[in-house]
Amino acid sequence: MQLTQPEGRPFRAAVIGHPISHSRSPDLHRAAYSYLAALGEYEAVDVEPGELDAFLHQFRTDLAWRGLSVTMPHKRAVVAYLDQIHEPALTLGAVNTVRAVRTSDHPVRLEGYNTDVQGIVSALRFAGYKGAGDAVVLGGGGTAAAALSALAMLHVRSATLIIRNPDKADSLMRVAQALGVNLSVSTFDGALKVIAGATATISALPPRAADSVADHLLHACTDLFGKVLLDVAYDPWPSCLASVWEAQRGVTVSGLDMLVYQAAEQALLFTEAPRALLPGVINAMCGAVGAPRR
The missing domain is CATH 3.40.50.10860 (Leucine Dehydrogenase, chain A, domain 1)
Incomplete structure (x- = not known):
């Protein structure tokens, strides 16, 4: 009772x-x-x-x-x-x-x-993402792990983790294996190519930590039409990454x-x-x- x-x-x-x-x-x-x-x-x-x-x-x-x-x-x-x-x-x-x-x-x-996992799932669905294709996760912390779990719930079976130091990706690789997600690891130097080939990107980085990625996207003039970005950093909003993403015809959803x-x-x-x-x-x-x- x-x-x-x-x-x-x-x-x-x-x-x-x-x-x-x-x-x-x-x-x-x-x-x-x-x-x-x-x-x-x-x-x-x-x-x-x-x-x-x-x-x-x-x-x-x-x-x-x-x-x-x-x-x-x-x-x-x-x-x-x-x-x-x-x-x-x-x-x-x-x-x-x-x-x-x-x-x-x-x-x-x-x-x-x-509940972060369901929060990510619901935010991506709110942006219209249905789980098709490959996905990208920026960052190597606890929110990145929640993002991998959310992608698994959305039946995404292939994702790329972009992390500054790939040597620190071991724990997330174990999480991905337990979730049944085939996880590749890339550095920030290879971020543009990976993002351009994915249908969704989740930035699990602190505020302004993705500014360098935004700058590279801006100068590369990448067409992001229909691709979804969830940036968990919502203050300030739009973030630099979200602003560039929208300018290049992508769909954004805030961490809020x-x-x-x-x-x-x-x-x-x-x-x-x-x-x-x-x-x-x-x-x-x-x-x-x-x-x-x-």
Whole structure:
């Protein structure tokens, strides 16, 4: 039997990371809770790496806590504190969502999820991408791993990873193998040719880190007609890469769309709202951050 919050007492949820002041997650979740008439509070909490253990102890023991959105640098470190990890987080070894499940016969069970994957899938579908052809992933971090999982969900079986140091691609190669994705590795020097031959590119790089790729695309005058770019860096938007992509007739989708979709999945987990309400949650979140309604 699952325990509920005492009547009239709001549950607590938060996004944790370091730094965290830039996060749009509080705006998104508060809009979702308002739409769902859910009695919940959501905040941004700056948790430095050395503070994660103490924070998660409080999260586990305080009955008010319901859920966490987890961002850098904690997506891998938090795994060690969880009682259960759901796919695709288990394969990726990275968690962006923690839910506290409290029952009458057990104090608490911390469950880990990775909603980044569904966020990427939904953002690509929003841009019209149906999964045909090869794909490109820029970057070698945790978001790149989530991108590979998203491509696998879209039945993409061949992708190229563009990374500055190919020697650091081993972990992503293992992820791709587990997902059934045939992954090639290229350096940034070979990015133009690979991007030109792909139907979709996912930039999983921090803001401005893809500017050199944008500059090369601009001077090469590559025709990107119909090709989809998801740039997870959404501030500022459009990014340099997105601006060049659109100028060369490509289709772009912002990381803000990905953020909305993954946060909507989190909101359903934290509030236990029925999945039929997901479209309304997404539109409520879009309204909160000025994104177009779906």
